[in-house]
Amino acid sequence: MSTATPGDGVIRQLKVLPWEDLKAFESFYKEHFVKMVIFCEGITGDKDLAGQLVQEAFCKIWENRHSLQHVTTPSAYLCQTVRNTALDYIRRYRRELHDQTFSDVESERGELPLSEQLTPLVKRAAAKLPTKCRQIFEMSYLEGLSKEDIATYLDISPLTVKKQRVIALRKIREELLPLMDKLLLLVWLLK
Template sequence: MGKDKQIQSLFQRVCYENDIQAYNELYIALCARLIHFSASIVSSFHLAEEIVSDVFITLWQKRNDLSHVDNPVVYLYVSTKNLSLNTLAQQKKHQHRSLDHINLDMLSIAPDAENGMVSAEVAQKIEKAIRSLPTRCQLIFRLIKHDGLSYREVAILLNISTKTVDAQLTIAVKKISQVIRFDLSNEIVQSFLRIDS
């Protein structure tokens, strides 16, 4: 069973069967991704953990009203985004924050060095190339490449078109491949940068 199908199944068991075990498994499957995403907005892993915990508490409280949700991953990302932005607004009453002021260091996840696909040195070069991207471009790349969201899911989450997602990813892949093409074989570059829509 694919990861998305597994998450869909867990979500349905929570909503239809009040299954606490499925709820715990759903939390384990998504919490790290959601915490990194929230931390990129609120600039605090501690606060992000509280936010994601609150998102899941709310999910459990509203579970009987959520059977209409088609895509639980997008639902939970959007819930996390909204609660993160609301938390920031409460903390900084007069400062309006949006995803344009995102802290991308919190999203930093070194690419596949731990899997032995690339050396730590090359992983650092890749991370540096990713960080050199414009904010929105970098966020889109990380959500798709690291968090495994689809173009459509990212488009919904960020309130942009799938064409914009595609255009931003094209920019990201081009810039990153220029930086790392001298360090890696073309095959590894293509493998690392391959993104399925």
């Protein structure tokens, strides 16, 4: 009588992924939908929007089901998909809101406010940053995401986000410092 250990070639029972057939996917959907709406509402702050975004996440999973054979924990994958869908929506919404505000200001005044005139200079300086540092800077200061949202989206710690933002600001400040004297003089002359 011998007992088999996990390393002795014991046949493991393989789980069927919930998106391998429609019935399994429907069951997976019914089991997780309400929990995912509650989770997503915590990100968006809007229950109706959360429901729509969860629907969208399930649709993405179903549409890409053939490329998801590597997924080992479907519920964790669903949670990540819902979170990314919500964060993508928030980013798009903020960008659209910013674009709308920008066009409203432009049409009202006929000229750009000083902060908008400086934005291209800041973007040019940010383009010289290392890729990850630049991405964090843009998400934080140009898109307005919080450090927690950025950390969640990039799957890094909030402390890393904080450190990268400090590095980005220091490097951009160093890049723009020679221009600051000229800019201050120009602002003073325009008064």
